Amino acid sequence: MKLFLSGQPSEEGRLLVKQIDQALSDLGVIVFTNENQSAQNNNLSFDRLNGLVVTGSETNQDAGYLMALAISQKKPTLYLLRKGTLLPGELSYLQNNKEVSKYLVIKYFDSLSLVKRLAEFVDLLENGDKQWDVPSVKFTLRVTPRIERYLRWQSAHTGKTKADWLRGHIVQEIITQDKEYQKFLQAE
Numbered sequence: 001m002k003l004f005l006s007g008q009p010s011e012e013g014r015l016l017v018k019q020i021d022q023a024l025s026d027l028g029v030i031v032f033t034n035e036n037q038s039a040q041n042n043n044l045s046f047d048r049l050n051g052l053v054v055t056g057s058e059t060n061q062d063a064g065y066l067m068a069l070a071i072s073q074k075k076p077t078l079y080l081l082r083k084g085t086l087l088p089g090e091l092s093y094l095q096n097n098k099e100v101s102k103y104l105v106i107k108y109f110d111s112l113s114l115v116k117r118l119a120e121f122v123d124l125l126e127n128g129d130k131q132w133d134v135p136s137v138k139f140t141l142r143v144t145p146r147i148e149r150y151l152r153w154q155s156a157h158t159g160k161t162k163a164d165w166l167r168g169h170i171v172q173e174i175i176t177q178d179k180e181y182q183k184f185l186q187a188e
Contacts, residue, residue: 004046004052013055077105
């Protein structure tokens with residue numbers, strides 16, 4: 001999973017971005033920020049990302065543009081606000097918009113709940129809203145004729161494509177049954 005992280009340019013903002021970056025990395029997420037953009041990932045386009053995490057503040061001038069871009073491309077966006085901070089008026093307007101609110105998650109946090117809020121968002125991306133679960137990672141898998149015959153048979157009996165059936169089976173039978181992986185997700 002790949003997320004873009006946008007934070008405020010102040011010293012406090014940079015520390016928060018580092019903390020969020022570390023927490024997301026610990027959750028197995030690849031994180032891109034304005035800070036870590038380099039020649040090797042300048043070609044990364046937003047459509048190849050799974051979502052956006054924004055730390056809300058008046059000094060985060062990129063936030064509006066990035067949120068508009070993410071939501072226009074139907075990418076889930078987590079907008080983090082410190083507890084006690086007022087929700088900006090434009091966000092309450094967006095939150096009330098039926099189409100936009102499908103992709104906008106606003107969460108309040110403090111130092112104790114930050115990692116939990118991030119883990120909830122990652123879990124929502126992985127397991128939650130089906131409209132977010134769009135295959136976006138290209139993966140080449142070579143199979144034997146026997147496996148292909150089985151997949152063709154499954155496709156005919158379920159009415160799903162071979163790829164859709166295989167993705168669903170991986171989620172239902174492998175990921176949810178992997179106790180070690182589930183323990184890892186719950187620990188974070």
